[in-house]
Amino acid sequence: xxxxxxxVRSGPGWRSPGTKRRSTRTLRIRTSAALxxxxxxxxxxxxxxxxxxxxxxxxxxxLQPPSWAHPFGTDDVGRDLLLRCVYGLxxxxxxxxxxxxxxxxxxxxVGATAGALGGWADRALMRVVDTVSSVPHLLLGIFIVxxxxxxVWPVIVxxxxxxxxxxxxxxxxxxxxxxxxxxxDAAVSGGASRWRVAVRHLLPAVLPQAALAAVLxxxxxxxxxxxxxxxxxxxxxxxxxxxxxxxxxxxxxxxGQWWPTLFPGLFIIVPTLAIxxxxxxxxxxxxxxxxxxxxx
Numbered sequence: 001x002x003x004x005x006x007x008v009r010s011g012p013g014w015r016s017p018g019t020k021r022r023s024t025r026t027l028r029i030r031t032s033a034a035l036x037x038x039x040x041x042x043x044x045x046x047x048x049x050x051x052x053x054x055x056x057x058x059x060x061x062x063l064q065p066p067s068w069a070h071p072f073g074t075d076d077v078g079r080d081l082l083l084r085c086v087y088g089l090x091x092x093x094x095x096x097x098x099x100x101x102x103x104x105x106x107x108x109x110v111g112a113t114a115g116a117l118g119g120w121a122d123r124a125l126m127r128v129v130d131t132v133s134s135v136p137h138l139l140l141g142i143f144i145v146x147x148x149x150x151x152v153w154p155v156i157v158x159x160x161x162x163x164x165x166x167x168x169x170x171x172x173x174x175x176x177x178x179x180x181x182x183x184x185d186a187a188v189s190g191g192a193s194r195w196r197v198a199v200r201h202l203l204p205a206v207l208p209q210a211a212l213a214a215v216l217x218x219x220x221x222x223x224x225x226x227x228x229x230x231x232x233x234x235x236x237x238x239x240x241x242x243x244x245x246x247x248x249x250x251x252x253x254x255x256g257q258w259w260p261t262l263f264p265g266l267f268i269i270v271p272t273l274a275i276x277x278x279x280x281x282x283x284x285x286x287x288x289x290x291x292x293x294x295x296x
Contacts, residue, residue, distance in 0.1 A: 108203075111172035138224070249261040
């Protein structure tokens with residue numbers, strides 16, 4: 001390599017592929033964090049600050065396209081879609097977070113118990129997981145919701161009982177990997193019981209993976225709630241949720257009004273992508289080996 005080539009490659013205009021990947025990754029994380037922060041601020045601040053009734057009907061302003069007065073337009077009874085979407089995101093996010101936390105607790109308990117005890121307990125619990133996994137999530141969720149009256153809690157229970165399976169498998173695999181570590185053998189040789197080993201050593205070690213699974217489950221639970229509400233089996237129709245907004249806009253879409261469907265859909269897609277971006281960064285942080293592979 002000549003000195004000229006060396007100077008060109010070391011100049012400010014030349015960047016290595018690893019540097020470009022790091023720059024792209026940083027931009028993705030910052031964009032995702034900004035979108036998540038914007039979502040949280042909208043959910044927390046808009047309802048108390050905007051002194052408007054999101055249920056107020058104004059038939060004279062129905063199905064107006066986006067404008068300065070109504071940035072997202074209005075629905076088929078004249079309600080402001082921006083305010084309705086914020087309230088719908090609030091309800092859908094509440095359902096998603098509650099269902100994700102419940103499913104994570106169930107999955108962590110099942111996976112940790114199966115991995116720590118092993119033997120017949122492990123086989124029995126994993127057969128339960130396989131049996132529940134064989135039924136499609138949406139079909140099982142419809143069956144659970146159909147047993148109750150429409151409401152928030154039946155949807156949370158339905159989503160939680162159909163989404164703990166992956167967490168149970170992840171936690172079990174992590175516990176089985178940890179059981180072969182030298183410090184676990186030392187604790188068992190020192191007379192520690194299985195319960196003490198599980199509580200003091202195994203469970204704290206799998207909590208980061210369980211927390212990551214919970215974060216990844218939030219957008220999945222939001223999509224599940226939206227699907228149930230779209231089918232008319234989720235939240236009550238008078239309650240603004242993103243699924244209900246899309247379900248109520250079907251007639252408008254067929255008539256050529258696109259905004260009542262587009263904006264609630266974006267309120268589902270954008271938070272999903274933002275949470276997925278932050279979760280990917282978190283996964284790389286708790287798994288340095290995978291991060292080093294990505295940076296190559």
